[in-house]
């Protein structure tokens with residue numbers, strides 16, 4: 001029997017995991033310690049909602065947008081395509097032309113492999129972002145969620161957040177900070193489960209890919 005193939009596409013949240021410049025530090029500080037006479041070991045977690053692999057709730061980029069608990073879980077779970085777009089950016093943005101060779105009807109979820117490494121030792125300021133035209137063209141072809149291995153769909157210094165705005169306008173959900181470094185292009189089932197943070201603008205998530213058709 002072929003062993004099950006689960007691809008973990010989440011970033012490990014290592015100590016001192018780099019955060020968005022100016023955002024809150026990621027820390028897990030020691031709580032109780034068995035070695036110190038306590039009955040259990042515990043930790044105290046502090047994190048931005050946008051650390052590592054995470055989802056954006058629409059409220060992150062739209063004051064009238066949905067909070068995390070109002071996004072149905074099936075937005076984050078189901079059929080997806082992984083597309084290798086390394087070297088395809090123009091002026092730091094991925095053009096709609098990255099979809100040129102693809103069918104006019106796409107799976108509801110599209111994950112873009114821009115070439116980020118599996119681990120970040122420093123924040124990758126110079127990441128590749130998405131053009132709003134790409135977001136709109138993907139939505140036109142049936143995409144309802146766009147994911148990227150970069151920390152944002154917009155460039156670091158953007159003030160207008162044009163790709164986020166295109167996601168707002170097209171009702172496209174956003175998954176950021178993936179680790180796609182070991183993922184071949186193709187079709188999969190995405191299982192991405194954000195922490196159920198009530199009222200939140202986003203949340204860290206565990207995301208995996210299953211081969212298509214795998215349900216057990």
Ligand SMILES: N[C@@H](CC(=O)c1ccccc1NC=O)C(=O)O
Pocket residue numbers: 020022023048050056060151152153154158176
């Ligand atoms: N990954 C986030 C990053 C982000 O936008 C952000 C995070 C913390 C503090 C400020 C942020 N953006 C500011 O323009 C995002 O693009 O949704």
Ligand SMILES: [Zn+2]
Pocket residue numbers: 050054055056151152176202
């Ligand atoms: Zn985010």
Ligand SMILES: [Zn+2]
Pocket residue numbers: 056152153164174176
């Ligand atoms: Zn975002």
